[in-house]
Amino acid sequence: MAETKLYTEQFRVMDCDCDMNHRLTAGAFLRLAQQISTDQCDSIGMNDDFYRQNHAVFLLAKQALQVDRVPRGGEVLTLVTMPEQCKRAVFKRVTEARDEKGERVALLDSRWVLVDTDTRRILRRPPQAFEAFHFEDEVPFTLDVAIRKPAETAPAGRVTATYSRCDTNGHMNNTRYADAAADVLPLEVLTRGAVKSLVISYHNELPAGQSAELVLGRDENGGWYVAGQREDGKPCFEAVLTVE
Known part of the structure; x- marks a missing residue:
């Protein structure tokens, strides 16, 4: 073993x-x-x-x-x-x-x-x-992976699973969703601060060449909520970032 x-x-x-x-x-x-x-x-x-x-x-x-x-x-x-x-x-x-x-x-x-x-x-x-x-029977560290959708969101462009964002599975690599989420935040937010926490939930993969429409909002704790929806209407991902 x-x-x-x-x-x-x-x-x-x-x-x-x-x-x-x-x-x-x-x-x-x-x-x-x-x-x-x-x-x-x-x-x-x-x-x-x-x-x-x-x-x-x-x-x-x-x-x-x-x-x-x-x-x-x-x-x-x-x-x-x-x-x-x-x-x-x-x-x-x-x-x-x-x-x-x-x-x-x-x-x-x-x-x-x-x-x-x-x-x-x-x-x-x-x-x-x-x-x-x-594997370990119990790993003693746990972070909250829950995401709470804010009451209001606004369109924030789109992200495409381009060549440089895809991996050997033929869809956008999981780490690239963090890039996509950060990219829709106002530039001055990230130039003055830094991402101190990030939660991402992956719903449906984004195949190479396809795009997802993005929305942006603020949650009740001041976090930045970003979500993507595929062209077929299925949710792609959700993320919440805190910047300090």
Whole structure:
């Protein structure tokens, strides 16, 4: 049985992942977290071939990011990712980032579901091959992943699943929704402040070449609510960002 309780990796904050104030963007941090999660799975043999052979794949349902301090370009971050055993068809994975002093700068709580690639249905019980990987029974960090829609929203343009936004699944990568949500905020909001928390709920994937209409609003706590609706009328995603 493969022990898969935690995995550690270091990343340097690249200038190309920073905003105009030389701070790591929320979307770029999600990409670091995605990379370490993939690296951990690859290290134990849970790779593309494994998923194809077992006709199952992990899909991201929700995630919440809490930023204690926004890292700046050139910093070296140590990320630790901790996957949790399946509970009620949901796999939780928590990823923590610490700076060179050992102080936590960010925490990410992501919720995944395992989907049958033939039927597209959520698997409430993982295939037998997945039982060889022993995740943590309980990961002691949890963030609120709930999103509350404000009473009023206004049109905020559209986002298209262009070539540079798509991944090997043929649809817009989950981290690019964070970019899209930030991009519709007033520019002066992000030049004066930084994203300190982000919650995203993924409803329906946005295939390559397709677009989603965006709306923008403010929730009761002052957060920025952004949502997208696909051309077929199905909801694509919802997000709430707080900027300080």
